[in-house]
Amino acid sequence: MNFSKRMLLGLVGASVLASAPLTALAEDWQPRKPIDFVIMAGAGGGADQIARFIQSVAEQKDLTTRPLVPNNKGGGSGAEALIHVSTANDPDHTILVTLNSFFTTPLRQENLGIDIQTFTPVAMMGVDPFVLWVHKDSGITTLDEYVAKVQEMGGEYVMGGTGAGQEDSIVIAFMSEAYGLDINYIPYDGGGAVAKDLAGQQIMATVNNPAEAKGFYEAGDFVPLLAFSDERMPAYPDVPTLKEMGHDFSYYNQRAVVGAPGMSDEAAAYYQDLFTTIYESEEWQGYLASESLSPLWMDAAEQRDYWALQVDNHKSLLAALGE
Amino acid sequence: MRVGELITAGFLALLSIYLMWKSAELPIGYISGTGPGGGAWPFWLSAIMLVCCGFTAFNWWQGTTPASQSEDPVLDSHGWRSLIFVGGGIIVFVALISIISMYGAIAIFLFYYMWFLGRHGLALSLSMALITPIALFFFFEGAMRITMPSGLPFTDPVFNILYEIIY
């Protein structure tokens, strides 16, 4: 009983302390509960790494009065996360780290009834480009050699990627279309598994994000052949882009933070401020550079336009995939 | 037990058929060049489940399983009582989580179980029912940073104070 009495005293003391800052900041919205920081992917993937990095920066700089609590909901290619966030009973304390399945999953699974325009734009932290990688033992060093090799193998050329009807298969499908390639595509459950099987030469090529393949690239195991970015990437200056090759196509995975549908304007403003601070931090800028992410800063209105544009793009890309 | 075993097998057979039917929404055949379709794995496994239920029914008919030879009721009156009081208690507990928060529901469930079912003293039951959720709150929310459901909005003032303490 002694214990609970002390607790009670603690409660009273704390509530006195608590009321002071709350009244002082009455007009500025502050989170009152831990923030449900939903991640649209399982633990360990690229999106998860980014979310945990963001959380660490917020923690280290003490940016929030309540912690960001990472919550991995990667099931159903992000459907789980979208449902969780759109039905959140406290939209002011629920935010989501997205990738492109934010666009593709509602398109592919219309019965979910998710309209992404109801979500609240918070921040575009950057976009992750795609690069075509082969193993060094394949002897391929240029795109021409690669195209020749794939055509020679006639449907036996094996590539791996994350999921089906998602980012990797979209990129591969476009490339196959552009160069008339017949590729045997194997879906995996994550970028790490794809990179591992390329390293073990179980598969012949991948379109991993640079962050996923960087370690093997630096060890000399992986050879980059082609970038799917708008311009050549600073970390890979010798790698040509698909655009240079005369195909008007670039593809990025978005690393954006969005708020739950129905979030109040005050809360949205709070999170927009918070993530602007994180975006501008030295740590995040360093992360963008070291992991070869491209900056693509947008304000809230621009983000909504970007979403609409991406939904249209993905509609035609998925249609081309036959989905 | 004798009737119960057959009913269980029948129920599981229905479940297997439902799972087979549901799996068949995706291709269940062997697609040449790519291997089995998306529904094949669960479909054929459910088919094996159905066959197993058939074998169980056969064994029941032959009287080779212990249950099929037993004339005891599946649950006697004591069994039914404990299932309803304990199982029902758990269901109410889980239903309460969405209303009065995880911690509130724990307190009520513990008190109910210890005082009503366990016939412990009022003092012991009450103190356990209060200390446990508080300890769990500090463990999960404070140390592990896992947010439990806080129920309907009327619990907010309490949680706001508690969060003020731990963060």
Added chain:
Amino acid sequence: MTEVLSLLGDGMLLSLQPLNLMMIMIGVTVGLFIGAMPGLGSVNGVAILLPVTFLVPPGSAIIFLAAIYYGAMYGGAVSSVTLGIPGASTAVATTFDGRPLALKGRASLALVTAALASFIGGTVANILFTLFAPLLASVALSFGPPEVFALMLLAFATFVGLGGDDIPKTIFSICFGLTLGAVGFDQISGAPRLVLFEYNGFLQGIGFLVLAIGVYGIGEMLWTIDQTRGDITSTTPKMTVKGMATDAKEATKRGWKGTAIGSFLGFFVGILPAAGATPGSLMSYGVAKMVSRNPEEFGKGSVDGVAAPEAANNSASTGSMLPMLTLGIPGSPTTAILLGGMVIWGLVPGPRLFVDEQEFVWGLIGSFYISNAAALLINLAFIPVFIWMLRMPFTILAPMIFVLSIVGGYAATRDMFDIWLIVGFGIGAFFLRKFDYPLAPAVLAIVLGPIAEPTLRQSLLLSSGDPAIFFTRPVAGPITIIAIILILLPGLKLIRRKMGAHSKKPAQ
């Protein structure tokens, strides 16, 4: 090699500095309780800790992480033995014999065995790691989808013998677990699958913990209450130092074989990124039963049956660090989060890490050695506390187990839907238990199914639909053949027995 040893020594010495040693003690203790809580595991421990690692020097941060990691691994056995709920999929096999021992009043023997076996498993893994890391990395890479599927087949083969006597019910249970594992989403075609009753909650699939907590935390408890009419007279004796020494002696005598099997087998399965510690501990249990001189003891409280999976899961968890450190590939969710941590600390995970950041790598391994030893001591010190918990009146222990099941279940998935599933599975399991359906095979199948199915289909995609791929590849071939023989063996035995029984019948 001498350089490696000196770096390793530095790592150990660093761990032994007073401040770091204190961090190890705290880390192990915290980890022990996190691991003992059903639903929580080393993932949670490492995840909450990661942001904190900014605040302390990286060296100490790594040591703290290693300590939590080891503590949580030891803790997994605690909930398996005392509560009967496997806190993590790696500890399922520990319940098979740990729980019966506890019910016989030998919980302390089970816990001491688990602690000693874990320590030996961890140490063996650390030594193998130190000696052969680069070599083993290439072994890990040679395992593509066909090899992993073959390994899963082998894991299934070892647990064909684990079910009850009722063959159709055992097979039903296996298939049921495998089918539940397929719920949610088809990875290969990217289409939703088995969204039961069109309810969106099933899109996320059914997790291992949901089934395990439902079956063991709710179903088994309801069954026990029904069976014992609610009054269990606890026979668990008090713990004394002398009693623990006797237990330790008995554990060594009766559990050395299981420990040896688990330590090596667990490590080799654990280093394969796609497989991990669960198949490792399961296969060790199966092999220990196969080679045991009294296999009939298994499932009824065999010491070897506790030692084998515990040695294996500790050894495999250490082994799963290997692909992370040598290749930059996460072998488990915990190592995935650690990888994220390495990026935050400014390291580049990948094959170069092992060469360029020797100080980090060997410092980490050095702290593994120390953390493992510390975890053993702290775990032994806490055993009396866990035993004391078991001595609580059943009417206090039972509601506590229910509460921990629900809270732990929520903590694992953070979804109310899963809590309802847990309750549903629990009540279903209660009735199935009444009719002698073995449920452990279903619980294990739900772990192995989601590894087996995608690798099966990936392999067939690789071979353009030709199943010969499982027999012609140099590594996959032998494994597949052994697995098939093992699967057919009990069937053949059974047919022989049945024939024998039939020929006897007329004589009666």
